[in-house]
Amino acid sequence: MPSSAARRGAATAGGGNAAIRRGPPEPANHATGDRWDVRRSRSVRSAWGWRGFFLLSLLAAGVVIVLAGDGYGRYAIAWTVIAAGWFAVSMWLWREHARLGGGDL
Numbered sequence: 372m373p374s375s376a377a378r379r380g381a382a383t384a385g386g387g388n389a390a391i392r393r394g395p396p397e398p399a400n401h402a403t404g405d406r407w408d409v410r411r412s413r414s415v416r417s418a419w420g421w422r423g424f425f426l427l428s429l430l431a432a433g434v435v436i437v438l439a440g441d442g443y444g445r446y447a448i449a450w451t452v453i454a455a456g457w458f459a460v461s462m463w464l465w466r467e468h469a470r471l472g473g474g475d476l
Contacts, residue, residue, distance in 0.1 A: 414464060420464045424457050424458075424461035424464060428455075431450055431453050434450045435450045435451050
């Protein structure tokens, strides 16, 4: 009986149930006018990209509230900028995801 490593190698060599691996997207060829489309990125196609950034922005807003309540005004301002940035990225990803017809909002 062949070892498990040999069986895995045999299964992937024949193309049976092996996962299809895709490489990185092709680089843009500016000579022909071909550009890489952001809609092809995994961050836009998946709903978890914008949801993750939205969660981070909510956590940062909580940090702002705690810091402002404890009298650390400068740190609260810095975390406000961070929260606003994460929220902006979240909303941009959500908009691009919705344009693709994301469906699982």
